[in-house]
Amino acid sequence: MEYQSTRSKDYSCTSAEAIKEGLAKDGGLFVPGFFPKILPEEIEKMAEIGYNARAFNILRRFLTDFTDKEISDSVNAAYNKTKFETESITPVYKLNNQVYFLELWHGLTCAFKDVALQILPHLLTRSIEKTGDGRTAVILVATSGDTGKAALEGFRDVAGTKIAVFYPESGVSGIQKLQMTTQEGENVAVGGILGNFDDAQTAVKQIFTDEEYKSELDKKGYMLSSANSINWGRLVPQIVYYFSAYCDLLKSEEIKSGEQVNFVVPTGNFGDILAGYYAKLMGLPINKLICASNKNNVLTDFINTGVYSRNRSFYRTSSPSMDILVSSNLERFLYDITGKDRVRIKDWMESLSSKGEYEVPDITKQKIKEVLWGGFCNEEDTLFSIKDTFEAYGYIMDPHTAVGKNVYDQYLFETGDDTKSIILSTASPFKFNKDVLEAIRGKSENTDEFTLLEELSHLAGMKIPNSLKALKSKEIRFPDSIDKAEMKEFINSKLKL
Numbered sequence: 001m002e003y004q005s006t007r008s009k010d011y012s013c014t015s016a017e018a019i020k021e022g023l024a025k026d027g028g029l030f031v032p033g034f035f036p037k038i039l040p041e042e043i044e045k046m047a048e049i050g051y052n053a054r055a056f057n058i059l060r061r062f063l064t065d066f067t068d069k070e071i072s073d074s075v076n077a078a079y080n081k082t083k084f085e086t087e088s089i090t091p092v093y094k095l096n097n098q099v100y101f102l103e104l105w106h107g108l109t110c111a112f113k114d115v116a117l118q119i120l121p122h123l124l125t126r127s128i129e130k131t132g133d134g135r136t137a138v139i140l141v142a143t144s145g146d147t148g149k150a151a152l153e154g155f156r157d158v159a160g161t162k163i164a165v166f167y168p169e170s171g172v173s174g175i176q177k178l179q180m181t182t183q184e185g186e187n188v189a190v191g192g193i194l195g196n197f198d199d200a201q202t203a204v205k206q207i208f209t210d211e212e213y214k215s216e217l218d219k220k221g222y223m224l225s226s227a228n229s230i231n232w233g234r235l236v237p238q239i240v241y242y243f244s245a246y247c248d249l250l251k252s253e254e255i256k257s258g259e260q261v262n263f264v265v266p267t268g269n270f271g272d273i274l275a276g277y278y279a280k281l282m283g284l285p286i287n288k289l290i291c292a293s294n295k296n297n298v299l300t301d302f303i304n305t306g307v308y309s310r311n312r313s314f315y316r317t318s319s320p321s322m323d324i325l326v327s328s329n330l331e332r333f334l335y336d337i338t339g340k341d342r343v344r345i346k347d348w349m350e351s352l353s354s355k356g357e358y359e360v361p362d363i364t365k366q367k368i369k370e371v372l373w374g375g376f377c378n379e380e381d382t383l384f385s386i387k388d389t390f391e392a393y394g395y396i397m398d399p400h401t402a403v404g405k406n407v408y409d410q411y412l413f414e415t416g417d418d419t420k421s422i423i424l425s426t427a428s429p430f431k432f433n434k435d436v437l438e439a440i441r442g443k444s445e446n447t448d449e450f451t452l453l454e455e456l457s458h459l460a461g462m463k464i465p466n467s468l469k470a471l472k473s474k475e476i477r478f479p480d481s482i483d484k485a486e487m488k489e490f491i492n493s494k495l496k497l
C-alpha cells in the first residue's frame with residue numbers, strides 16, 4: 001500500500017515511512033492510496049474472534065510493508081492484561097434497546113487515547129528499523145490533556161525513543177495534571193505551557209518545520225517524530241474499535257449482519273471520528289457519523305455552513321480534550337470527500353493559517369452532510385446529561401462522553417432516526433471526578449482529588465482504576481511551567497540531547 005500527502009501530487013511512501021515522518025514534507029498529512037474493502041461475510045467472521053485478532057486483521061491491510069509477525073507482536077505488546085483492565089479491551093455497554101456506549105477507557109491512563117498510544121511505539125520503532133535508520137526518535141507532543149499522558153505511558157522506557165510532552169498549564173483537570181507531572185521513566189520530559197492547547201500545538205508544529213534545529217539533532221543521532229493524532233500510526237489502530245464494536249453487537253445478536261448503525265463521536269482534533277469514516281469507507285455499515293462538539297463548536301458550524309473559521313472565542317470547558325479550534329485531521333476528511341483535490345486542500349489550509357478561515361463550495365458541503373451530522377453542547381447541558389443519564393440508568397459518564405450523549409439526544413429529537421447508535425465513551429468518569437460529582441450532587445467543599453475519587457466510587461458503585469489510585473503516593477517529577485519561546489532549550493536539557 002502506498003501513502004500519499006494531502007497537499008501535493010507525486011508524493012509516495014510506505015507505511016513505515018509515513019509513521020516515521022509523522023507529517024509530510026509539504027506540510028500535508030499522510031493518507032493511504034486506497035481503502036481496502038471488508039465484505040459483510042468477513043465482518044461476520046470477525047465477530048467470532050477476539051480483539052487482538054480483529055486488530056491484526058485490520059492493521060495488516062494497511063501496513064503491507066510490515067510482516068505478519070511484526071504486526072501481531074505489536075498488537076500483543078499493546079493489548080494485554082498489564083495494559084488494559086478488561087480482556088475485551090474496548091467493551092460495549094448497552095444503555096437501552098437503541099443506545100450503546102463503546103467504552104474506550106479501560107487502559108492505563110483511563111482515556112481512549114491508550115488504544116492507539118499503546119501500539120504506536122511498537123509500530124514506530126519498527127518503522128525506524130525498517131527504513132534503515134539507526135537514529136533515536138524524539139517524540140514531541142502537544143496535548144490538551146489525555147494524549148500527553150497516554151503517549152508518556154506508551155513510550156516510557158521504550159528503547160530507541162525519548163519523549164517530551166507539553167500541556168496548557170491551566171487547561172487540564174487536576175487528575176490529568178498529576179498524571180503527567182508524576183510521570184516515571186528515564187526517557188521522558190513534561191512541561192506546562194503558558195497558553196491554551198492551540199498555542200502548544202502551534203509551537204510544536206513550528207519545531208517540526210525548524211530545519212536548523214532538526215539538522216542539529218540529526219548530527220547528534222536524533223530525529224523528531226510526532227505522536228499527535230496526525231500520525232498515521234495513531235489513526236489506523238482507531239479504525240479497529242469501530243469494527244470491534246459492530247462485531248460485538250453482531251455476536252450478542254443486538255443487530256443483524258449488514259444492519260446500519262450510527263456512531264456518535266465526542267470530537268476535538270477530528271482523529272477519532274475520522275477513523276470511523278475510514279471504517280465506513282472499508283465497508284462497515286455506518287449510517288451517520290454524529291460529530292459532537294462542546295462549546296468550542298467550530299466543527300458544528302463548519303458542517304452546517306461550510307465555513308471553517310477559527311476567528312472566534314476560545315472556551316475552557318469541562319471536556320478539555322475537545323477544547324480545540326483547529327481540528328487538524330479534518331484535512332484528511334476533506335481530501336477524501338473532494339476526491340483527492342490536493343490543490344484545493346492546500347489553498348484551504350493556507351487560508352486557514354493566514355486568514356483564520358476558509359469556505360468549501362456547495363457540492364462539498366452536501367457531501368459532508370451526507371456523512372456527518374454536527375451538533376454541540378454547552379457546559380450546563382453537559383452537566384445536565386451526566387445527572388440525567390445517571391438518574392435514569394445508573395450509568396456514569398465523563399464530561400466528554402456526556403457531550404456525545406447530549407448531541408445524540410438532539411439528533412434523535414431533530415431527525416427521529418431510530419437506527420441503533422453507539423456513543424464513543426472516551427474517558428473514565430474518575431479522570432474528571434470533580435465535574436462529574438458536581439453534576440450529580442452539586443458543588444462540594446471538598447477539593448482533595450483522592451477523597452473525590454473515593455466519593456465517586458461510592459456513588460457509582462465502581463472500582464477506582466488502579467492507575468489513578470496509585471497517583472497518591474507518587475512524587476512530582478515535572479513541576480516546570482515554561483514559555484513557548486523556551487521549548488527547544490527545555491527539550492534539549494531535560495532529554496539530554
Ligand SMILES: *Cc1c(COP(=O)(O)O)cnc(C)c1O
Nearest residue numbers: 146268269270271272321426427
Ligand atoms: C482526545 C479526546 C477526545 C477527542 O478526540 P479527537 O480524536 O481529538 O477528536 C475526546 N474525548 C477524550 C476523553 C479525549 O481524550
